[in-house]
Amino acid sequence: MIGYTCKYTPAELLRAFGGDPVLLDGEEADFELAESLTHANLCCHAKALIQQGSRTDALIMMDCCDSLRRSYDVLSLDSRHTFLKLMDLPHENGQCARERFKQELLRLAAAYGGSRGTDFSRDAFLVACRESSQPLPNEPFLAVLGARVSPPLLDLIQKQLALPVVNLTCSGNRNLEAPPQDAENMDFDQLMDWYSGALLRMIPCMRMTSVAGRKELTNHPQLKGIVYNTVKFCDFYSFDYAALKRETAIPILKIESDYMPQPSGQLSTRLEAFSESLLPERSHRRTPMNKTTERAASLYAGIDSGSTTTNMVVINEKKEILASAIVRTGAKAQNGAKAALEEVCRQLSVQPEAFAAIMATGYGRSNIPFATDTKTEITCHARGAFFLNPAIRTIVDIGGQDSKVICLDENGAVTNFIMNDKCAAGTGRFLEMMARTLELDMDQMSRQGLTWKKDLTISSMCTVFAESEVISLIADNHTDSDIIHGLNKSIAAKTASMVSRAKGTGPYMMTGGVARNKGVVQALEARLGENLYITDAPDLCGAIGAALFALEES
Amino acid sequence: MKRYIETLGGIIEKQTAASPEHTRELLEAAYSWVRFSGKHSHGKDVRSAYKYINGAVAGTIVDSFRHPKESVMVNIFFPCELLHAMKIQPMFPEGISAYVACTACQRVFAEAAEAADVPESFCSYHKTMLGVAEAGVMPAPLMIANTTLACDANQLSFRRLAEFYQVPHTVIDIPHANDEEAVHYVADQLRALTPQLEELCRRRLDPQVLRETVACSKRTIEFCREYLKKRGGVSLPATMTGELCTLISNHVMLGRPESERYMQRMLRAVEAAPAALPGKKRIFWMHILPNWQDSMKDILEASGRCELVGTDIAADSLPDMDPDHPYESMARRVVESMCNGPAGRRIDMVLHYAKAAGADGVIVFCHWGCKQTLGLSQLAKQRLEAEGLPTLVLDGDGCDARNVADGQMVTRVNAFLEQLEGLHA
Ligand code: SF4
Ligand code: SF4
Ligand code: SF4
Numbered sequence: 002m003i004g005y006t007c008k009y010t011p012a013e014l015l016r017a018f019g020g021d022p023v024l025l026d027g028e029e030a031d032f033e034l035a036e037s038l039t040h041a042n043l044c045c046h047a048k049a050l051i052q053q054g055s056r057t058d059a060l061i062m063m064d065c066c067d068s069l070r071r072s073y074d075v076l077s078l079d080s081r082h083t084f085l086k087l088m089d090l091p092h093e094n095g096q097c098a099r100e101r102f103k104q105e106l107l108r109l110a111a112a113y114g115g116s117r118g119t120d121f122s123r124d125a126f127l128v129a130c131r132e133s134s135q136p137l138p139n140e141p142f143l144a145v146l147g148a149r150v151s152p153p154l155l156d157l158i159q160k161q162l163a164l165p166v167v168n169l170t171c172s173g174n175r176n177l178e179a180p181p182q183d184a185e186n187m188d189f190d191q192l193m194d195w196y197s198g199a200l201l202r203m204i205p206c207m208r209m210t211s212v213a214g215r216k217e218l219t220n221h222p223q224l225k226g227i228v229y230n231t232v233k234f235c236d237f238y239s240f241d242y243a244a245l246k247r248e249t250a251i252p253i254l255k256i257e258s259d260y261m262p263q264p265s266g267q268l269s270t271r272l273e274a275f276s277e278s279l280l281p282e283r284s285h286r287r288t289p290m291n292k293t294t295e296r297a298a299s300l301y302a303g304i305d306s307g308s309t310t311t312n313m314v315v316i317n318e319k320k321e322i323l324a325s326a327i328v329r330t331g332a333k334a335q336n337g338a339k340a341a342l343e344e345v346c347r348q349l350s351v352q353p354e355a356f357a358a359i360m361a362t363g364y365g366r367s368n369i370p371f372a373t374d375t376k377t378e379i380t381c382h383a384r385g386a387f388f389l390n391p392a393i394r395t396i397v398d399i400g401g402q403d404s405k406v407i408c409l410d411e412n413g414a415v416t417n418f419i420m421n422d423k424c425a426a427g428t429g430r431f432l433e434m435m436a437r438t439l440e441l442d443m444d445q446m447s448r449q450g451l452t453w454k455k456d457l458t459i460s461s462m463c464t465v466f467a468e469s470e471v472i473s474l475i476a477d478n479h480t481d482s483d484i485i486h487g488l489n490k491s492i493a494a495k496t497a498s499m500v501s502r503a504k505g506t507g508p509y510m511m512t513g514g515v516a517r518n519k520g521v522v523q524a525l526e527a528r529l530g531e532n533l534y535i536t537d538a539p540d541l542c543g544a545i546g547a548a549l550f551a552l553e554e555s
Numbered sequence: 556m557k558r559y560i561e562t563l564g565g566i567i568e569k570q571t572a573a574s575p576e577h578t579r580e581l582l583e584a585a586y587s588w589v590r591f592s593g594k595h596s597h598g599k600d601v602r603s604a605y606k607y608i609n610g611a612v613a614g615t616i617v618d619s620f621r622h623p624k625e626s627v628m629v630n631i632f633f634p635c636e637l638l639h640a641m642k643i644q645p646m647f648p649e650g651i652s653a654y655v656a657c658t659a660c661q662r663v664f665a666e667a668a669e670a671a672d673v674p675e676s677f678c679s680y681h682k683t684m685l686g687v688a689e690a691g692v693m694p695a696p697l698m699i700a701n702t703t704l705a706c707d708a709n710q711l712s713f714r715r716l717a718e719f720y721q722v723p724h725t726v727i728d729i730p731h732a733n734d735e736e737a738v739h740y741v742a743d744q745l746r747a748l749t750p751q752l753e754e755l756c757r758r759r760l761d762p763q764v765l766r767e768t769v770a771c772s773k774r775t776i777e778f779c780r781e782y783l784k785k786r787g788g789v790s791l792p793a794t795m796t797g798e799l800c801t802l803i804s805n806h807v808m809l810g811r812p813e814s815e816r817y818m819q820r821m822l823r824a825v826e827a828a829p830a831a832l833p834g835k836k837r838i839f840w841m842h843i844l845p846n847w848q849d850s851m852k853d854i855l856e857a858s859g860r861c862e863l864v865g866t867d868i869a870a871d872s873l874p875d876m877d878p879d880h881p882y883e884s885m886a887r888r889v890v891e892s893m894c895n896g897p898a899g900r901r902i903d904m905v906l907h908y909a910k911a912a913g914a915d916g917v918i919v920f921c922h923w924g925c926k927q928t929l930g931l932s933q934l935a936k937q938r939l940e941a942e943g944l945p946t947l948v949l950d951g952d953g954c955d956a957r958n959v960a961d962g963q964m965v966t967r968v969n970a971f972l973e974q975l976e977g978l979h980a
Contacts, residue, residue: 037933038933038934039929039930039931039932039933040921040929040930040932040933040948042676042921042923042924042926042929043926043929043930044926047930064730064731066707066926067706067707067925067926067927067930068926068930070731070897070898070927070930071898071926071927071929071930071931072930073897074897074898074899074930074931074934075930075934077897078934087731089730089731089732091728091730092703092710092726092728093726093728097740097743097744098728101730101736101740104736207711208707208710210703210710210714210726210728212714231674233676234676234926235676236674236676236677236678236707236708236711236924237707237711239672239673239674239677240672240673240674240711240714240715242672243671243672243673243715244715244718246672458662460662460956460957460959461956461957461958461959461960463958463960465960466958466959466960469960469962469963470960470961470962472962473961473962494666497670498666498669498670501670501671502669502670502671502672
């Protein structure tokens with residue numbers, strides 16, 4: 002086998018010499034080796050490739066991007082390869098570029114044939130060319146677009162979405178044109194002449210100069226939705242996403258992957274929510290139970306199992322809130338859920354069997370044994386917010402571990418959402434870490450942030466950097482209030498930028514535990530230039546939405 | 556000046572959204588002031604030479620802002636002799652980012668770009684310039700022309716800007732190979748650009764003027780080589796901003812008389828400079844310099860413990876220019892740049908230049924988002940240390956304070972200096 006990584010790799014030519022090209026696209030458990038040879042901020046696929054490439058005997062790479070060029074530099078120091086080549090891939094496909102690339106193909110043929118001791122087989126070449134493109138489905142389908150996607154991630158996406166999913170990323174859509182009619186009679190040089198052009202005429206990836214041909218990827222009439230993948234520390238595809246978002250009406254969900262096994266919980270939530278927004282009528286996976294109890298008709302519950310707290314709300318048929326609970330989730334979602342259930346049962350003096358339906362939402366929603374159904378927190382938050390105040394167009398939710406922005410239309414339907422679940426900056430965790438550095442509790446943080454005098458700015462985005470900035474501000478004798486205000490502004494900036502990325506507009510509602518922090522609220526209001534609508538129990542919005550769904554879908 | 560710049564930054568931060576034109580005027584005024592003070596800088600020392608070229612660079616920016624329809628937007632590595640010969644101003648937004656970085660308003664522009672889906676991991680020079688342009692501060696040029704060298708960021712930013720401004724866009728594809736075939740491939744693309752420029756600006760290129768412009772580049776490069784030869788034995792009060800000015804002078808400004816005069820003045824300054832001081836550690840710097848960062852200035856320029864003796868990308872390509880083959884000469888300069896081709900090539904050249912400059916140690920600056928430098932940082936460290944040059948891999952950002960842990964950088968650089976002092980004690 003010979004490992005390769007780019008769709009422009011002349012795989013058919015390698016086959017013509019008896020080679021067996023294999024796409025190196027796997028995930029790695031860690032990047033220890035790659036980072037010791039390069040740097041932590043290199044593209045994650047490139048880091049994975051360095052590790053896989055160092056375990057592979059024969060490897061062919063293309064001069065794709067800065068990260069891959071450097072990966073080649075690192076790999077080429079390793080002498081164990083029986084074959085290792087970096088091909089010079091033009092950025093365009095004009096006459097001169099095709100000629101240049103053809104010369105590269107001829108050099109490759111000589112080197113690869115020489116290393117294997119085999120000759121070029123025209124038959125094998127043409128068979129490989131004819132087999133190389135896969136047609137798109139003739140029924141409604143979804144596409145993964147953008148930067149390459151690892152097989153386990155593609156698998157997860159396929160499992161979570163209700164329609165067939167096609168991989169149209171740069172590692173998936175290899176659509177080589179059919180060889181010319183008289184290919185059987187062409188000599189090697191003529192064949193390479195055609196082949197060089199055919200490779201450069203494939204639908205371009207973002208690395209190419211002219212990307213107009215990419216429109217073809219999104220023009221298919223049966224394409225119903227796009228999961229747009231970006232790879233961490235790859236810059237190419239966010240640019241494509243930005244342009245695509247402007248130009249297409251097809252629903253898009255942007256995800257970021259990092260060539261490591263994903264903690265699937267949060268990603269599943271987003272995929273599921275996306276699926277829900279595409280097909281609102283999608284049938285539910287679990288059948289309600291306990292429907293036969295006597296009081297079944299009157300009590301409906303929603304339970305929101307978050308990473309910090311588990312929140313539960315009980316309503317009746319008139320949508321009146323009868324009971325609610327906020328408990329700490331602890332190490333296991335089910336334990337928090339049980340505690341919340343016990344608490345509402347205590348408030349209502351009923352047995353757990355009394356509920357007609359219990360809708361679970363939040364990140365631990367699949368691990369709640371007594372729930373009758375599940376829905377993502379995106380959909381539930383939207384439902385809850387619309388119920389509480391139908392004027393709301395944008396929800397800003399800042400919880401303990403993550404933050405999200407959800408945009409609604411005038412009917413309360415989700416039009417767009419983004420989540421930050423990878424980085425502590427801009428979440429409750431950030432505040433908690435900073436409170437620890439300042440040796441304050443969260444109440445003090447909330448109050449003292451209001452009495453600032455000097456307008457300090459914490460410039461670092463990263464939590465670790467910000468912590469060291471705070472330490473030097475303390476050393477410089479700045480007051481706690483001024484420092485806290487700086488931190489609040491930093492959360493506000495991060496959040497406002499999410500709002501504008503989601504194209505959110507007022508009126509705004511803020512939910513999640515951080516909405517109790519007056520300093521953050523004030524800083525965010527200043528940034529957005531508008532007051533935020535906040536209820537007395539900002540943590541309960543998702544659970545209220547879930548309870549409403551429990552009622553409506555029973 | 557610093558206070559003035561900070562105040563300016565504050566004003567710009569407050570009003571850019573409402574009136575980008577006003578921001579442009581403010582920036583123009585600031586650059587005009589730099590140009591003015593540069594024109595009157597006649598001293599024989601390095602710092603006056605820096606001031607002179609800084610003025611010339613600022614002047615070019617002012618001209619490109621004032622006459623955008625006589626300007627072509629380019630990246631720093633674009634060979635501009637063609638433009639100079641046709642009296643077209645180069646507008647180089649990366650340079651504008653470097654200026655904006657020294658004002659407090661850089662953050663606003665970077666945040667605006669991120670809110671418009673520019674990835675956080677993107678090079679902050681390009682991120683800032685996108686923010687500045689999309690805020691409406693930079694006027695629409697006649698066209699955009701960029702090379703694919705030195706990095707992928709060009710391919711992304713300039714395409715986006717061409718769409719934003721709706722102006723013609725040409726990309727010069729630079730192959731990875733450093734051979735004659737590549738030189739001709741690039742020369743042909745530059746040749747094809749000429750009629751396009753002629754049509755857009757409704758002027759003919761005079762081949763004789765192009766020859767003279769390339770001859771000017773040739774002389775400048777020769778002065779620069781001479782300067783580098785003599786740099787090893789002497790001590791100069793070099794600054795980070797000065798090194799960056801040399802970088803701009805040796806790239807987009809190359810072919811202009813100001814650039815030639817600057818290198819000539821640098822050569823004179825080095826000839827008049829005192830011999831190297833034994834107690835001062837000589838640092839060779841790899842890649843861009845964070846000249847906005849006071850803490851780094853304090854150490855590198857004011858502490859008296861060390862001296863910047865050179866920067867690789869300020870003189871990444873000093874080939875023999877042949878005025879009779881102007882296109883091939885321009886092409887050769889880009890193709891043979893140490894930033895092109897395998898990392899090993901750049902590291903070899905760094906080794907050569909660092910030794911020639913009498914360096915005691917090398918700092919590899921890992922500018923946030925600059926994948927090609929990040930990717931070669933460990934290779935460089937291994938290789939340079941094997942050749943007896945202690946090397947520090949330093950993470951930072953050339954223009955965005957948000958990606959920087961200032962205290963940690965200070966500790967690292969000081970520890971490195973202590974290491975060097977210990978070695979040679
Ligand atoms: S981005 Fe383009 S050049 Fe790079 S690996 Fe993907 S297909 Fe190849
Ligand atoms: S994912 Fe992006 S940065 Fe990484 S190898 Fe592909 S194109 Fe290059
Ligand atoms: S700093 Fe690096 S990434 Fe940024 S423009 Fe320069 S070469 Fe490109």
